Amino acid sequence: xxxxxxxxxxxxxxxxxxxxxxxxxxxxxxxxxxxxxxxxxxxxxxxxxxxxxxxxxxxxxxxxxxxxxxxxxxxxxxxxxxxxxxxxxxxxxxxxxxxxxxxxxxxxxxxxxxxxxxxxxxxxxxxxxxxxxxxxxxxxxxxxxxxxxxxxxxxxxxxxxxxxxxxxxxxxxxxxxxxxxxxxxxxxxxxxxxxxxxxxxxxxxxxxxxxxxxxxxxxxxxxxxxxxxxxxxxxxxxxxxxxxxxxxxxxxxxxxxxxxxxxxxxxxxxxxxxxxxxxxxxxxxxxxxxxxxxxxxxxxxxxxxxxxxxxxxxxxxxxxxxxxxxxxxxxxxxxxxxxxxxxxxxxxxxxxxxxxxxxxxxxxxxxxxxxxxxxxxxxxxxxxxxxxxxxxxxxxxxxxxxxxxxxxx
Numbered sequence: 001x002x003x004x005x006x007x008x009x010x011x012x013x014x015x016x017x018x019x020x021x022x023x024x025x026x027x028x029x030x031x032x033x034x035x036x037x038x039x040x041x042x043x044x045x046x047x048x049x050x051x052x053x054x055x056x057x058x059x060x061x062x063x064x065x066x067x068x069x070x071x072x073x074x075x076x077x078x079x080x081x082x083x084x085x086x087x088x089x090x091x092x093x094x095x096x097x098x099x100x101x102x103x104x105x106x107x108x109x110x111x112x113x114x115x116x117x118x119x120x121x122x123x124x125x126x127x128x129x130x131x132x133x134x135x136x137x138x139x140x141x142x143x144x145x146x147x148x149x150x151x152x153x154x155x156x157x158x159x160x161x162x163x164x165x166x167x168x169x170x171x172x173x174x175x176x177x178x179x180x181x182x183x184x185x186x187x188x189x190x191x192x193x194x195x196x197x198x199x200x201x202x203x204x205x206x207x208x209x210x211x212x213x214x215x216x217x218x219x220x221x222x223x224x225x226x227x228x229x230x231x232x233x234x235x236x237x238x239x240x241x242x243x244x245x246x247x248x249x250x251x252x253x254x255x256x257x258x259x260x261x262x263x264x265x266x267x268x269x270x271x272x273x274x275x276x277x278x279x280x281x282x283x284x285x286x287x288x289x290x291x292x293x294x295x296x297x298x299x300x301x302x303x304x305x306x307x308x309x310x311x312x313x314x315x316x317x318x319x320x321x322x323x324x325x326x327x328x329x330x331x332x333x334x335x336x337x338x339x340x341x342x343x344x345x346x347x348x349x350x351x352x353x354x355x356x357x358x359x360x361x362x363x364x365x366x367x368x369x370x371x372x373x374x375x376x377x378x379x380x381x382x383x384x385x386x387x388x389x390x391x392x393x394x395x396x397x398x399x400x401x402x403x404x405x406x407x408x409x
Contacts, residue, residue: 074113076162080121080216083404085349086164086356087396088122089115090311093154093364095127095146101153107364108154112161114368118389119396122164124219124310124358125154128172129202134182137194139202142172148209155213166217166358167210168251168310169203171224185225185253196232200239207243216246219310221264223253223272229263237265251310258298268355270310273345274325281318281337288321288344289351296352303353305403313360314341315379316388326379333374339387346395353403359392 080086091111095104115123130142141147146154151167158165176182189195203220210218220240221227228250240248251270252262262269277283277291296304314324316338317331324341342359349357359382362368368383382388 073109073157073161074116075160076116076121077119078121079162080164083402084121085354085400085402086122086308086358087120088124088164088166088356088358089118089120090124090126090168090358090361091364092170092361093125093127093146094144095150096365097143101150104150105153105157108157111362111364111368112158112163114362114383115163116161118392120163120392121396122166122216122356122358123158124166124168124217125151125158126168126170126222126361127151129169130172130175131187132175134176134187135190136175136187137189137191137198139195139198141202144172148205151206152209152213155210155215159214165210165213165215166219166249167206167215168219168222169206170222183223185223185256187224187226192230192232196230196236200236203236203240204243207240210246211244214246215244217249217268218244218246219249219251219270220266222251222310225253225256228252228256234265249308254295258295268308269306270308270358272311272360273309274311274313274323276323277321279321281321281334283321283340285340285344285347288341289347291321292344292348293352296348303403305353305355307352308355309345309349309357311360312342312345312357313380313382314338316382316385317379320379330374330379333379335385335387338379338382338385339391342382342388342391342395346391346398349395350398350400355403357395 111123127146128142128144130140130145132138132140155165155167171184171187173183176184176187207218218240220233220237227233237248247267249268249270250262250264250266251272252264254271254273254275256262257271257273273292275292275295277288279287279291314320314337315326315329315331316333316335317329318334318337319331320326320334320337321341323329345357348354360380362381362383366381366383371384372378372381382392
């Protein structure tokens with residue numbers, strides 16, 4: 001159902017807290033330059049959570065026929081409904097134009113079955129788009145950007161499996177000179193009018209594909225710290241809502257989330273949450289929970305029913321708690337470190353009555369049923385790590401009913 005767009009997100013008038021973090025961290029898949037700043041309280045969102053616009057309800061445990069009509073898809077035990085937690089995974093897809101549509105569908109079915117096996121009810125499809133540099137005004141496809149048509153096939157298969165779907169374009173950083181400290185969060189387009197016009201042109205076909213395949217959410221931007229609050233977002237979101245009937249969201253990076261108000265005219269806010277915790281490898285789950293809560297409390301105490309953890313993850317390696325988003329380092333493998341982190345994050349989501357969590361990540365071309373090759377794989381990979389998979393299943397089968405069932409939220 002179409003919902004009215006929210007005004008700029010409001011901020012409760014609570015006290016301001018100052019802090020300084022002295023060391024650099026890596027957030028998500030980019031290096032983060034951390035600076036001191038003031039902390040403002042939790043923002044209050046006034047919109048409703050998005051729901052899939054239609055789709056088959058099906059009976060639990062039923063199978064659906066794939067688009068090719070030759071394979072069966074295992075369906076989720078219980079399809080997501082408004083008010084339930086989003087238990088999901090970020091699926092990152094760097095397309096290869098030489099891959100056939102049959103290959104794309106095969107991989108989508110493989111991942112759908114794996115996600116159902118984890119007891120997930122949601123999936124977010126993240127894929128790259130490109131720019132020419134920090135000051136560029138051009139947004140473009142690249143060889144790794146799936147076409148809207150190919151995206152539609154993947155969404156259709158996930159929808160048939162009963163999964164709640166999110167579409168999430170993500171600015172690739174290969175042209176932003178990461179070695180010099182640049183990343184998607186500090187782009188500075190020379191002409192913002194031209195940048196937003198180019199971005200709208202890029203997004204519109206994907207919004208159409210998402211609408212056609214009944215996606216629940218479209219993330220209009222991710223980790224674009226330097227662009228947040230620009231008045232031009234209003235027109236961009238207006239256009240998106242003319243095309244897409246679902247929820248329009250924005251995913252903030254964790255540093256900006258705790259450091260100030262996120263003023264974006266969207267229905268829902270996600271957070272890419274890589275909060276560093278000063279703890280040893282043998283830290284208990286409760287210690288990690290306390291570490292997360294200290295960060296969240298800088299913004300607001302109490303429940304956070306309007307917030308979704310859009311990305312959470314950590315390397316299965318020693319020393320990871322101090323830089324959970326470190327994509328590049330490959331220290332000694334420590335599976336229990338990753339599993340305990342996942343357990344702690346899930347506990348925070350439930351205790352703070354959040355909307356859900358999406359684990360980062362699975363790569364589209366990988367087979368999630370195989371153990372990662374730690375000689376080449378990112379330590380953040382969780383598929384094929386039994387301890388972490390057990391933690392995810394425990395989270396996704398918990399008795400947490402979701403923020404929509406709690407009158408105090």
